[in-house]
Amino acid sequence: MTSQKEPLCIMNMKEFCQELELEVVHCEVESFELWDGGINRPGLQLHGYYEYFDASRIQIIGKVEISYLMSLDPRLREKRIDDFFSYDFPCFVVCWDLPEVSLFEKVAQKYHRILLKSKEKTTSLTYRLVDYIDTKTAPKTGIHGVLVEVHGVGVVITGASGIGKSETALELIKRGNSFIADDVVEISNHHGHTLMGEAPPMLRYYMEVRGIGIIDVRMLYGAKSVKQSVQIDMVIRLENWNEHSPYDRLGLDEETTDILGVDVPLVTIPVSGGRNLAAIIETAAINNRMKEAGFRSAQIFCDNIAKHNEEVAESRKQEEE
Amino acid sequence: MISKSITIKNRAGLHAKPASLFVQNANKFNSDIYISKGSTRVNAKSIMGVMILAVQKGDEILLEITGDDEEAAMEKLIELIDNKFDLPDE
Numbered sequence: 001m002t003s004q005k006e007p008l009c010i011m012n013m014k015e016f017c018q019e020l021e022l023e024v025v026h027c028e029v030e031s032f033e034l035w036d037g038g039i040n041r042p043g044l045q046l047h048g049y050y051e052y053f054d055a056s057r058i059q060i061i062g063k064v065e066i067s068y069l070m071s072l073d074p075r076l077r078e079k080r081i082d083d084f085f086s087y088d089f090p091c092f093v094v095c096w097d098l099p100e101v102s103l104f105e106k107v108a109q110k111y112h113r114i115l116l117k118s119k120e121k122t123t124s125l126t127y128r129l130v131d132y133i134d135t136k137t138a139p140k141t142g143i144h145g146v147l148v149e150v151h152g153v154g155v156v157i158t159g160a161s162g163i164g165k166s167e168t169a170l171e172l173i174k175r176g177n178s179f180i181a182d183d184v185v186e187i188s189n190h191h192g193h194t195l196m197g198e199a200p201p202m203l204r205y206y207m208e209v210r211g212i213g214i215i216d217v218r219m220l221y222g223a224k225s226v227k228q229s230v231q232i233d234m235v236i237r238l239e240n241w242n243e244h245s246p247y248d249r250l251g252l253d254e255e256t257t258d259i260l261g262v263d264v265p266l267v268t269i270p271v272s273g274g275r276n277l278a279a280i281i282e283t284a285a286i287n288n289r290m291k292e293a294g295f296r297s298a299q300i301f302c303d304n305i306a307k308h309n310e311e312v313a314e315s316r317k318q319e320e321e
Numbered sequence: 322m323i324s325k326s327i328t329i330k331n332r333a334g335l336h337a338k339p340a341s342l343f344v345q346n347a348n349k350f351n352s353d354i355y356i357s358k359g360s361t362r363v364n365a366k367s368i369m370g371v372m373i374l375a376v377q378k379g380d381e382i383l384l385e386i387t388g389d390d391e392e393a394a395m396e397k398l399i400e401l402i403d404n405k406f407d408l409p410d411e
Contacts, residue, residue, distance in 0.1 A: 144364035161348060161366035183369040202373045214369065 007033035008137045020128055025101055026108040026115040032090050037133045039126050046080050055087040058129060062095040062122030085111045095122040138188035139260050147180040147197045148172050153285035154230040156185055159238030163271055166209050171278035178227040179217045182207040189260040198229035234265040234288045236281055241272035251298035322387040323395055331405035335376035339406040344368045346401055352388025
């Protein structure tokens with residue numbers, strides 16, 4: 001059913017089994033191609049229905065399917081299992097650590113399929129599998145900037161080289177916030193709407209400060225000052241103060257920037273001597289959190305003024321009458 | 322925007338000292354400068370970004386420069402790579 005030219009991802013068996021705590025019953029390869037991120041519970045197929053069956057999905061069974069198979073006459077059971085294993089699916093997992101996994105061993109050898117077992121419940125393993133596949137196949141991009149978590153808000157700080165992104169992050173760390181990445185921020189899109197950011201493994205917890213060089217933030221400021229990854233909630237762009245540029249004075253207009261198809265709130269902050277950038281970024285982050293909770297400071301302020309103006313106009317009208 | 326592919330010629334590749342010189346020179350220009358190797362693309366004005374590219378001798382890199390001084394920047398950076406960063410090539 002798939003028309004893609006390339007697989008969604010190539011799963012390394014060792015890593016796949018380790019991450020999902022799966023035990024190999026039969027496997028002849030070191031890796032397998034995954035063309036579809038979905039999961040199938042092949043109850044209907046084991047009953048003989050193949051009209052609408054996507055064999056490119058991972059197949060997972062639990063107590064229901066086993067109980068059904070055990071209710072069949074042994075010869076019919078063998079035929080149904082043989083029919084099913086003749087399809088070229090990526091792998092077959094038996095949950096609940098069920099001993100009936102042995103039913104599939106011979107046929108897995110016959111058709112060279114991957115047969116695995118898990119101690120987990122079928123539903124919870126399904127969730128884990130979906131999440132794992134989603135993480136492995138998430139669209140990714142790299143951004144030049146700094147990633148910090150400010151009062152629980154994931155903030156990417158961008159801006160031209162030398163504008164002071166790292167220095168601002170340093171001040172934010174000293175104020176108790178967490179540092180995630182400097183220079184190169186790797187971003188991935190999960191489930192189409194959630195952006196996660198982290199540093200490339202080689203750069204994790206390192207920061208470059210002009211004049212000092214490369215520092216290890218975790219060593220210098222301790223484990224509580226760093227985080228491995230964070231959900232990205234907003235982007236703050238630092239730019240050199242330009243007298244002629246119209247900076248937002250009210251905050252009614254909400255700008256966004258596109259990252260991997262997700263609209264992320266964007267705040268542009270002009271940089272000039274005497275501005276405490278860390279305090280401004282903390283304020284922008286909390287303000288963004290309040291906006292998401294439905295509290296818009298600027299809108300409420302303007303509404304209050306408008307209401308006041310109306311009241312004044314009304315009382316003047318009454319005085320005139 | 323102008324772009325150019327170039328092969329790194331010095332023995333050490335774009336490691337500590339050469340990378341540092343490369344980034345210092347990139348920072349002399351106003352233009353936005355990006356350097357990529359394979360599918361990884363980083364800002365050429367950032368030392369850590371350039372270093373994780375792990376560019377070695379014989380690797381081909383792509384320079385993409387956008388801005389009012391893009392021509393001059395390209396010329397300077399290519400010259401630097403061609404001259405093996407004016408470092409003893411041990």
